Amino acid sequence: MREDLIRETRKYLSEKTGPCDLPDNCFNLKQFQGQGATSSSYILSIELPDREERRFFVKCYNQQNEAEAFWKDQLLRDYEISKVLSKIETERGLLRIVEPLFLLKDNFALVSEYVEGMPLSVYLFNNLKLSIITKIKNISEIEYIIKEVGLSLGGIHSLDYSLFTQGNACVSYKFSADFYSQKIDYFAEAIRKKIGDKKLLRDGVDYFNSTIEKIYLDNMSLTFEHSDFIPQNIIRDTKGHLFLHDFPNAGLGFGYCDLAHFISSLDDYTYLKTVDKRLVRRLMALFLTAYSEVRNVDWELLSAFLVYIQFYSTSILVAREVKPTLYKRFLLEHPVKKFENNISIYTDMNTLKDFLALPS
Numbered sequence: 326m327r328e329d330l331i332r333e334t335r336k337y338l339s340e341k342t343g344p345c346d347l348p349d350n351c352f353n354l355k356q357f358q359g360q361g362a363t364s365s366s367y368i369l370s371i372e373l374p375d376r377e378e379r380r381f382f383v384k385c386y387n388q389q390n391e392a393e394a395f396w397k398d399q400l401l402r403d404y405e406i407s408k409v410l411s412k413i414e415t416e417r418g419l420l421r422i423v424e425p426l427f428l429l430k431d432n433f434a435l436v437s438e439y440v441e442g443m444p445l446s447v448y449l450f451n452n453l454k455l456s457i458i459t460k461i462k463n464i465s466e467i468e469y470i471i472k473e474v475g476l477s478l479g480g481i482h483s484l485d486y487s488l489f490t491q492g493n494a495c496v497s498y499k500f501s502a503d504f505y506s507q508k509i510d511y512f513a514e515a516i517r518k519k520i521g522d523k524k525l526l527r528d529g530v531d532y533f534n535s536t537i538e539k540i541y542l543d544n545m546s547l548t549f550e551h552s553d554f555i556p557q558n559i560i561r562d563t564k565g566h567l568f569l570h571d572f573p574n575a576g577l578g579f580g581y582c583d584l585a586h587f588i589s590s591l592d593d594y595t596y597l598k599t600v601d602k603r604l605v606r607r608l609m610a611l612f613l614t615a616y617s618e619v620r621n622v623d624w625e626l627l628s629a630f631l632v633y634i635q636f637y638s639t640s641i642l643v644a645r646e647v648k649p650t651l652y653k654r655f656l657l658e659h660p661v662k663k664f665e666n667n668i669s670i671y672t673d674m675n676t677l678k679d680f681l682a683l684p685s
């Protein structure tokens with residue numbers, strides 16, 4: 326890959342800044358620490374003539390288990406969508422998009438600007454991990470970040486979807502009620518083997534299916550969907566700026582999935598006994614409040630998508646590591662409810678429990 330990368334980088338630099346004849350030894354390629362699940366990454370450092378250094382991030386999609394065409398599609402989608410988004414300023418929120426620069430199609434690699442910093446998930450973990458024991462120093466910064474992320478997601482979901490349909494077919498395949506129903510059934514089946522309370526899972530699936538049917542009957546409008554909107558995919562750089570990335574599955578879909586995903590990811594932190602649950606719930610409420618300043622939220626739909634996310638997302642993976650019975654906790658404890666003018670997460674009894682007609 327190194328040769329292709331150097332050649333394409335020279336080409337890119339010469340298009341941007343005029344002829345580039347940097348010798349090979351000005352390009353330094355290093356493996357990036359902190360691998361993702363479906364990719365391996367590198368940092369390309371380029372020593373420029375004025376002794377300045379420029380860094381690019383090279384993300385290579387792993388080509389295992391799936392057909393080549395699948396990875397090509399992921400790569401193109403990631404590139405095309407982040408390209409479009411990085412050029413648009415949404416009206417609200419400070420979340421930026423990592424700018425993609427060029428592709429190495431034969432190597433299944435996407436080259437972007439390198440953002441020096443850490444994933445928001447790590448930043449949150451570092452700050453929240455002992456929150457039950459010690460007072461958090463920079464709570465106002467954390468609250469600010471969560472609020473900006475909420476505003477920004479509202480902004481992204483409000484973009485005109487046709488912006489993303491040129492060139493690359495990026496229409497989300499997560500589109501039909503049947504698709505969602507099958508997926509949720511599949512995961513419920515897998516979980517059912519682990520936990521005893523089968524009725525709860527059945528009720529969860531039925532609840533989701535009936536709500537999703539309603540969406541289609543009501544002709545609910547679709548939005549752009551990131552599809553993996555979690556703190557792991559937001560980088561907080563060394564100056565405190567926030568950058569969203571990782572768009573291989575983005576496309577036309579349901580914004581509620583992104584909302585539910587982010588909330589569930591925050592909730593994941595409460596698996597740690599030393600994390601203050603009340604604080605995390607406050608952060609979830611802040612996020613939702615900010616989002617709902619930009620877009621209306623249908624709370625019933627959000628509850629349904631929280632169930633959906635609980636069946637398949639990272640939360641389930643976390644739960645699997647910790648204790649299988651915690652799946653149950655997720656189904657019971659998650660829902661949101663709107664109180665008068667204020668949005669809050671239920672802490673005691675909750676709407677889903679009501680919907681499922683479970684004894685309190």
Ligand SMILES: Nc1ncnc2c1ncn2[C@@H]1O[C@H](COP(=O)(O)OP(=O)(O)OP(=O)(O)O)[C@@H](O)[C@H]1O
Nearest residue numbers: 359361362363364382423437438439440444570571
């Ligand atoms: N442009 C960038 N600059 C610096 N770090 C980045 C950049 N893009 C991604 N990263 C970091 O690389 C790691 C993996 O990122 P990425 O989300 O692209 O891959 P992934 O997680 O394998 O994708 P998947 O969601 O399929 O698992 C993360 O730690 C992320 O913070």
Ligand SMILES: [Mg+2]
Nearest residue numbers: 361557558571
């Ligand atoms: Mg990722």
